[in-house]
Amino acid sequence: xxxxxxxxxxxxxxxxxxxxxxxxxxxxxxxxxxxxxxxxxxxxxxxxxxxxxxxxxxxxxxxxxxxxxxxxxxxxxxxxxxxxxxxxxxxxxxxxxxxxxxxxxxxxxxxxxxxxxxxxxxxxxxxxxxxxxxxxxxxxxxxxxxxxxxxxxxxxxxxxxxxxxxxxxxxxxxxxxxxxxxxxxxxxxxxxxxxxxxxxxxxxxxxxxxxxxxxxxxxxxxxxxxxxxxxxxxxxxxxxxxxxxxxxxx
Amino acid sequence: xxxxxxxxxxxxxxxxxxxxxxxxxxxxxxxxxxxxxxxxxxxxxxxxxxxxxxxxxxxxxxxxxxxxxxxxxxxxxxxxxxxxxxxxxxxxxxxxxxxxxxxxxxxxxxxxxxxxxxxxxxxxxxxxxxxxxxxxxxxxxxxxxxxxxxxxxxxxxxxxxxxxxxxxxxxxxxxxxxxxxxxxxxxxxxxxxxxxxxxxxxxxxxxxxxxxxxxxxxxxxxxxxxxxxxxxxxxxxxxxxxx
Numbered sequence: 001x002x003x004x005x006x007x008x009x010x011x012x013x014x015x016x017x018x019x020x021x022x023x024x025x026x027x028x029x030x031x032x033x034x035x036x037x038x039x040x041x042x043x044x045x046x047x048x049x050x051x052x053x054x055x056x057x058x059x060x061x062x063x064x065x066x067x068x069x070x071x072x073x074x075x076x077x078x079x080x081x082x083x084x085x086x087x088x089x090x091x092x093x094x095x096x097x098x099x100x101x102x103x104x105x106x107x108x109x110x111x112x113x114x115x116x117x118x119x120x121x122x123x124x125x126x127x128x129x130x131x132x133x134x135x136x137x138x139x140x141x142x143x144x145x146x147x148x149x150x151x152x153x154x155x156x157x158x159x160x161x162x163x164x165x166x167x168x169x170x171x172x173x174x175x176x177x178x179x180x181x182x183x184x185x186x187x188x189x190x191x192x193x194x195x196x197x198x199x200x201x202x203x204x205x206x207x208x209x210x211x212x213x214x215x216x217x218x219x220x221x222x223x224x225x226x227x228x229x230x231x232x233x234x235x236x237x238x239x240x241x242x243x244x245x246x247x248x249x250x
Numbered sequence: 251x252x253x254x255x256x257x258x259x260x261x262x263x264x265x266x267x268x269x270x271x272x273x274x275x276x277x278x279x280x281x282x283x284x285x286x287x288x289x290x291x292x293x294x295x296x297x298x299x300x301x302x303x304x305x306x307x308x309x310x311x312x313x314x315x316x317x318x319x320x321x322x323x324x325x326x327x328x329x330x331x332x333x334x335x336x337x338x339x340x341x342x343x344x345x346x347x348x349x350x351x352x353x354x355x356x357x358x359x360x361x362x363x364x365x366x367x368x369x370x371x372x373x374x375x376x377x378x379x380x381x382x383x384x385x386x387x388x389x390x391x392x393x394x395x396x397x398x399x400x401x402x403x404x405x406x407x408x409x410x411x412x413x414x415x416x417x418x419x420x421x422x423x424x425x426x427x428x429x430x431x432x433x434x435x436x437x438x439x440x441x442x443x444x445x446x447x448x449x450x451x452x453x454x455x456x457x458x459x460x461x462x463x464x465x466x467x468x469x470x471x472x473x474x475x476x477x478x479x480x481x482x483x484x485x486x487x488x489x490x491x492x493x
Binding site: 003006007010011013014017018021022082083084086087088089090091092093248 | 301302303304305323326327329330331332333334335336337338339340341342346350353354355356382398399
């Protein structure tokens with residue numbers, strides 16, 4: 001157990017260094033979402049309540065998490081395309097240790113993302129500074145696990161050339177199916193039901209609800225949390241299974 | 251003589267080909283054994299099975315009495331591999347790469363320092379220790395890649411085409427380094443460079459279509475083929491005298 005934990009931490013440190021030393025990852029995980037947060041707030045916050053900072057900042061936090069699918073996926077696909085991972089398979093590291101290390105290395109980035117987007121949001125609208133904001137930041141670590149798991153799964157299946165295109169589906173999914181960028185009033189019931197059974201909208205409303213305050217514990221918190229966690233667990237199980245299969249079929 | 255590796259009827263079949271066909275071989279402790287063969291002969295597949303990267307279809311092999319089928323974890327404690335391609339973490343420095351592999355193999359901080367000193371000295375890596383691996387020349391990258399396979403002080407080292415793509419100077423430097431390991435560990439080397447096998451090996455094995463055609467010293471190979479160098483002897487063996 002101690003050895004396993006030690007291996008996970010060693011791998012995590014390496015993964016984090018690899019990601020942080022890629023300037024593109026910082027631009028996409030921090031710079032671009034931050035730019036969109038400021039831009040959309042300045043343009044739209046007086047036009048529709050959807051872009052008030054208490055809704056926009058949590059939405060941006062989850063939107064930025066979707067980019068982690070791309071970066072963790074790219075890291076794994078690149079590790080697989082070189083002999084780097086193959087060599088590590090000769091070490092005693094197990095498939096779940098690899099997976100946990102990829103996931104853990106993303107969490108400090110999620111934390112920085114959340115704190116940054118809420119803090120900058122607070123500069124524009126100081127009313128979001130509250131205990132709820134702290135809870136929302138902590139909960140964002142939970143919602144990020146779904147996107148990280150998706151990235152690990154896609155990085156395990158795709159090669160380094162296709163991972164960019166495939167993982168952009170997750171980013172597009174979060175953009176469109178979260179409902180954060182447009183009003184839902186015009187959508188038919190079928191579409192809204194579709195959005196409600198997927199994790200994207202549930203992850204967004206979970207953080208938004210915690211930020212603005214929960215009225216109905218089950219509807220506003222427990223149900224979206226269960227849906228996000230269910231997708232996260234299934235995706236992690238699939239990722240570990242595929243990773244294990246690839247380890248032996250190398 | 252202690253046998254480091256015993257291979258018994260080892261076979262690997264894929265859908266439409268038999269990559270390794272009923273291989274039987276014994277390699278002595280401390281020996282440098284070269285496995286030669288044209289592309290697709292089954293050399294890399296053999297090494298991958300021995301290093302537990304892929305499972306055999308049938309047969310078994312024993313590394314110091316540990317079965318590759320049943321004792322994967324035990325085998326992983328005593329072997330390491332340098333792959334055909336350079337296998338390094340490119341955004342880490344040379345120093346960080348060694349530290350990463352050393353800690354992953356469970357070394358303490360003191361042991362990590364010892365590993366660094368040992369590998370700096372053996373490979374001359376101290377000159378580039380603070381450089382990112384991606385900024386190194388091909389020769390230095392390959393040196394680092396092989397050095398990393400030695401971090402854990404393996405009893406058995408697999409070198410899969412270690413000098414592939416290197417210029418003649420870098421290749422000769424690596425030969426010199428590999429020669430320093432001779433006798434200290436068992437080395438199984440695959441190569442396309444016949445001169446490499448001739449200079450480094452204690453014994454040579456020649457594979458073709460997954461089958462082992464010859465095992466012996468280079469002198470025995472010369473006698474068998476009536477040739478005076480490994481390249482001519484190899485061509486004689488694999489072409490059946492048609493070239």
